[in-house]
Amino acid sequence: MCGIIGYSGPLEARNILLDGLAGLEYRGYDSAGIALCMEDSSICLAKKVGKVKTLRDYCDSSIRGTAHSGIGHTRWATHGGVTDANAHPHRAGKVTLIHNGIIENYHALTEQFKLQDKLISQTDSEVAAWALDALYDGDPLKAIRALKNQLEGSYSFCILFDDQPGSVYAIRSVSPLVAAYTHAGAMVASDLTALIPYTNQYFVVPENRIVKLTSYKIHVYDLDDAFTKEYPEILTVNWNMDAAMKNGFPHFMMKEIHEQPEAMKNTILPRMNKGLPDFCDDHIPDDLFTGCSQIHIVACGTAMHAGMVARAVMEPILRIPVTVSIASEFRYEEPLINDKTLVIIISQSGETIDTLAALRLAHDYGSRTLAVVNVKGSTIARESDYVLYTHAGPEIAVASTKAYSVQLAALYMVGCRMALVRGVFTEKQATDFLTDLLDAIPAMETMIAQEDTIKQVITHIIQSPDAFFIGRGLDYAFSLEGALKLKEISYIHSEAYAAGELKHGTIALISDQVPVIAIATQQHVFAKTISNIREVKARGAFIILLTKESAVVDDTLADIQIHIPDVDDRFTVFPIVVVLQLIAYYASLGKNLDVDQPRNLAKSVTVE
Ligand code: M6R
Numbered sequence: 001m002c003g004i005i006g007y008s009g010p011l012e013a014r015n016i017l018l019d020g021l022a023g024l025e026y027r028g029y030d031s032a033g034i035a036l037c038m039e040d041s042s043i044c045l046a047k048k049v050g051k052v053k054t055l056r057d058y059c060d061s062s063i064r065g066t067a068h069s070g071i072g073h074t075r076w077a078t079h080g081g082v083t084d085a086n087a088h089p090h091r092a093g094k095v096t097l098i099h100n101g102i103i104e105n106y107h108a109l110t111e112q113f114k115l116q117d118k119l120i121s122q123t124d125s126e127v128a129a130w131a132l133d134a135l136y137d138g139d140p141l142k143a144i145r146a147l148k149n150q151l152e153g154s155y156s157f158c159i160l161f162d163d164q165p166g167s168v169y170a171i172r173s174v175s176p177l178v179a180a181y182t183h184a185g186a187m188v189a190s191d192l193t194a195l196i197p198y199t200n201q202y203f204v205v206p207e208n209r210i211v212k213l214t215s216y217k218i219h220v221y222d223l224d225d226a227f228t229k230e231y232p233e234i235l236t237v238n239w240n241m242d243a244a245m246k247n248g249f250p251h252f253m254m255k256e257i258h259e260q261p262e263a264m265k266n267t268i269l270p271r272m273n274k275g276l277p278d279f280c281d282d283h284i285p286d287d288l289f290t291g292c293s294q295i296h297i298v299a300c301g302t303a304m305h306a307g308m309v310a311r312a313v314m315e316p317i318l319r320i321p322v323t324v325s326i327a328s329e330f331r332y333e334e335p336l337i338n339d340k341t342l343v344i345i346i347s348q349s350g351e352t353i354d355t356l357a358a359l360r361l362a363h364d365y366g367s368r369t370l371a372v373v374n375v376k377g378s379t380i381a382r383e384s385d386y387v388l389y390t391h392a393g394p395e396i397a398v399a400s401t402k403a404y405s406v407q408l409a410a411l412y413m414v415g416c417r418m419a420l421v422r423g424v425f426t427e428k429q430a431t432d433f434l435t436d437l438l439d440a441i442p443a444m445e446t447m448i449a450q451e452d453t454i455k456q457v458i459t460h461i462i463q464s465p466d467a468f469f470i471g472r473g474l475d476y477a478f479s480l481e482g483a484l485k486l487k488e489i490s491y492i493h494s495e496a497y498a499a500g501e502l503k504h505g506t507i508a509l510i511s512d513q514v515p516v517i518a519i520a521t522q523q524h525v526f527a528k529t530i531s532n533i534r535e536v537k538a539r540g541a542f543i544i545l546l547t548k549e550s551a552v553v554d555d556t557l558a559d560i561q562i563h564i565p566d567v568d569d570r571f572t573v574f575p576i577v578v579v580l581q582l583i584a585y586y587a588s589l590g591k592n593l594d595v596d597q598p599r600n601l602a603k604s605v606t607v608e
Helices: 015-026 053-060 106-112 124-135 140-150 252-258 261-272 302-316 353-364 379-384 402-421 427-449 451-456 458-462 472-491 499-504 523-537 573-590
Strands: 003-008 031-038 043-049 065-076 091-092 095-103 151-162 168-172 178-182 185-189 201-204 209-214 215-224 293-301 322-326 341-347 368-372 386-390 467-469 492-498 515-520 542-549 560-564
Touching: 003 015, 003 151, 003 168, 003 209, 015 031, 015 053, 015 185, 031 053, 031 091, 031 095, 043 053, 053 091, 065 151, 065 168, 065 560, 091 124, 095 124, 106 124, 124 140, 124 151, 140 151, 140 168, 140 209, 140 322, 140 368, 178 215, 185 209, 185 215, 185 523, 252 261, 261 402, 293 302, 293 353, 302 322, 302 341, 302 402, 341 353, 341 386, 341 402, 368 379, 368 402, 379 467, 379 542, 402 427, 402 451, 402 573, 427 451, 427 560, 427 573, 451 492, 451 560, 451 573, 458 472, 458 542, 458 573, 467 472, 467 499, 472 492, 472 515, 472 573, 492 499, 499 523, 515 523, 515 573, 523 542, 542 573, 560 573
Parallel strands: 293 322, 293 341, 341 368, 368 386, 467 492, 467 515, 515 542, 542 560
Antiparallel strands: 003 065, 003 185, 031 043, 031 065, 091 095, 095 151, 151 168, 168 209, 178 185, 178 201, 209 215
8 A cells, every 4th residue: 555765865866766666566556756855955746647657757758957865655545536636745835745554533634734725635645744844843853743643543654844955754653664774875665675676684664763864874763852772673685686576477476476386485494393393493482372272363365365274274183263354354343362362463564454453452352473474574573472474575466376375384384383282283193294285385386387278268267257266165265265366356256155155145146158166176075066066057157177186077067177286185275276376367467457456456455
């Protein structure tokens, strides 16, 4: 949800900002804008509806002169439509400001500061800019502190003051912000993707601190006006520019599908010790697993679907209740959790606002928390009791692929360790379980190698406005992810149903040639799923069956069959999800859509 960047240094600020915005674009791409502090100290503003490329072309044709500091924004609209006026930066008197987040009390601030006649956009962000201008008397730190006391909501801001040329100020509350002093100058941004071309060392801007970028230094101030005594911890990024580039693939999504086997190995192997799962290096104690009587998994979207798969695998092994909640619902419930509940939070970005709120609620109830997170140093990683990092590298495509697989790899390892330390698994059973997990990796590679075959099914899917995914048990959990993937990047209405539930209403939607992607990999419900497939086949559905190589099915059952290798039932998700991802990818491509940046979406959901 919006990417922001600030820069002060010896280089041409325009290029740094535009390049940085290109790296942040996946966070939001409705409009983009920059503000430059020019050599004569004037502020030059450029903002345009559309992607960073449109802004770059506009800047090339309209901006003359040099600037060595400035701020830039790429927007995912929340308040007000997608217009040039609503694009950031916003000018307000002596203030120029960009914002990521939501100011919840912007109506009250509009009244309080009498801004009705000043506002030219419909955004909450412009209200914050004018409020800051009203509070500004020549002392930026004092004004920002005063503004912070007035604001409700989440935000990260970068700010220029007309009479402070060369300085960029930034502050955050909840919304992410990282900073680095590099050979190219001082930078602050929503995400490392903007900084990584210049450095692999950075720090997370702490909440309740103000940072000031100048061409020679980053100053960090406590809110009480003193220089901070303790400089934030400097972190090192464990991936490089290559990881954030397409590297010859046509889209990030395709590259990230291909990266899954490697990402799985990176997540699993460092945590294996003599064939057993071992979280010593993650500093996760076994009493986290032995001291609980139930598990509650909370996440959003694809991460929540990973939680549903993990639940279906863990509960029968551990024989304790494992519940999965959608974070945006959980956070407003009165959940039945307590100090005997292990709450597992799953988030690729580690910044999803609902998931973060769920984590905080879990702490309020006294539960111990374990976060499965991909982004090092993210808010969820920092606030959870324990963190298990997945090692997928940056995931840039909005549609999550490799993050899902590695979340599952991590959760399977958690399930295995819990079973071992709770005495449910013998060492032999735990080793066999991990061997099966590792065997799933070549099975994924097999399916990636079949991308051309999988591509063939797309003609049948993209001709239809609807598609259905059906399965039972674990296959139903996979179906949910298949349907989400397809709808978010191909815009085909797609629904996932537990196969046995169809006849209770949804089967009314099945008619001639409606594509049904049927998943049947679970032996104990295989015959039942096949019967359900026959029911939709009898009503004219076009059946694409995903099943194991060894499955025996009548040739007349499905119009197309795709076979995955014969891995143990609990591990079929890994090859199956590759097929589901490829179906969605080629459907999007077949409809000539923007695979990596689908409409209305953004990668990191930092608003409710
Ligand atoms: O960063 P998170 O894992 O917390 O994101 C949660 C969802 O927004 C995310 O999984 C989303 O559903 C996917 N991008 C869909 O492909």
